[in-house]
Amino acid sequence: MDALHVDIALPLRPFRLELALAAGRETVALVGPSGAGKTSVLRTIAGLARPERGRIALDGRVLFDATSGIDLPPEERGVGYVFQDYALFPHMTVEQNVAYSGGKRASETLERLGIDALAKAHPGELSGGERQRVGLARALARNPDVLLLDEPMSALDAHTRAAVRAELAHTLDDLDLPVLLVTHDFADAAVLAGRVGVLVDGRLLQMGTAGELVAAPSNAFVASFTGANVLAGVARRGRGGLTEVTLDDGSILYSVDEGEGPASVAVYPWEISIAREAPEDSSLNHVRRPITSLVRIGNRARIQVGPLVGEVTTASVERLGLHEGDTVVASFKAAATHLVARES
């Protein structure tokens, strides 16, 4: 049964936030570029911002209803909120921060999150990851009915990110609560949340598991946000039941998806293979261009070839002796592409 029901409209500049969302005892992420209205969603649920119309209910309790005039103040909503940058009270110790809500004993919560050793420390003395856990402990100490997290990863150093993210994912999995988190990073959302919604200009473009979004992005924005190359063109029916897409630069790509008229071709970096010459395989799409950038990250290399970014192993980079400036062929199958609506 769904625990959290949200159906709200709120005018924001320069757009209008309109969102309907239901969540059970699961972690749902809203992802989108900054300024998409993500934080406003959390603030309306917490009672810190007032929607123009709509209804918010939690476990059958109505928190807000524009029609009947119900608008509970934040302190009566039973919402746990982890703020961006955590908003820990700087004049209180960790223990005092967690005990602030007067909920169950602070020491228990600190122990549960493995930060009991920090009880007497002030927030200024903590690392980013520790602050995150204190923020989480404080929000959970009052036994909230929903947990809201605003960009929980954004205040962290790059070198602690991965470890903190894994730990947070573990903590959230153990909670028997609806959790709504917002982030501008699709990778964070994919790790932390079971379902991911893409929010742009106040509208939910698509909602699904991270895998579903990648397998079938509903439009060009979702495709590029989830990491795909997106190439704009015009589609028409071609030979052999394939769709032929003439790109703006005149070159032609093939897709198994059906479509006609203005459309974009989306293809993920890991679907692209790089070679000196066009391979003799089933790949129908070939882009021959010089390498404009080649970046190694661990045992993977990201290679920019014309408009495409491909991801290959560093082993194959060495085998082919690739360097920036070399002309190569980036190939991918018609079946590896997604035909999506063009961004307006």
Add this chain to the structure above:
Amino acid sequence: MIRRRLFTATLVAATALALTFLVLPLLAIFLRVAPGELVSQLGNDVVLDAIVVTAKATLISQALILLVGTPTAYLIASRSFRGRALAITLIELPLVLPPAVAGIALLATFGRLGLLGGTFEALGVTVSFTQAAVVLAVTYVASPFYLRQAIASFEALDGSLLDASRTLGAGPARTFFRIALPLASSGLAAGAALSFARGIGEFGATIMFAGSLQGVTQTLSLAVYAQFDLNLDLALALGGLLVLLSAAILLAAKLLPAWTRSTSTLLSPFARFGSS
């Protein structure tokens, strides 16, 4: 090269002149009368009466300023409402108003023939030329110094801390006392020191509205002026006392933010020396 030196020399000369001009008169007070004489003059009844009147009036007016000014500043700083800019401007107006105008304005309000004079008379209360008048004059002139600083201190608070307090179950009042007030405290203390100093030095409004009656309305500042014609040494002794008092307040105002900073900013002193 010569031009550059000339420029530096000009700056140094201007600074020396400014400092001498500002400090010399203060020194003159202490050089004119021997320290022993200065101290013995302070035993005079005029001085003792003036100290009592000043202490009473300043403490009462400071209490009023803090009690009424703090919630006022919090409201103005934390809400947006129609007329907010006007309210701030009105609060700042007494800052630039000549004190004599403040005095006559208070007379026109609370005096026997003033706006509220009839009301007070019906209640059997006389305000002008009483200790209550001293308190009102000091409060009127000094409170804007506190209000301005307090508004700025509350405005500088991180709004997400106040939001966090609300989501943690604290109502607006608890949020004010547990979060806003402690975090703004060093700024509020600086504002209080400023208004305290202004209150001690109040002269113009008080002499117009409260008069200069020894033991009733004659504050230290008024006593300096009253003794100027009668006993110059006494006037100088009073002056010396006020110089020391003002210096102490200034010092306190400068030191206060430093020792409350450890609790009011994100970085505690431990963190500064410890982790990084």
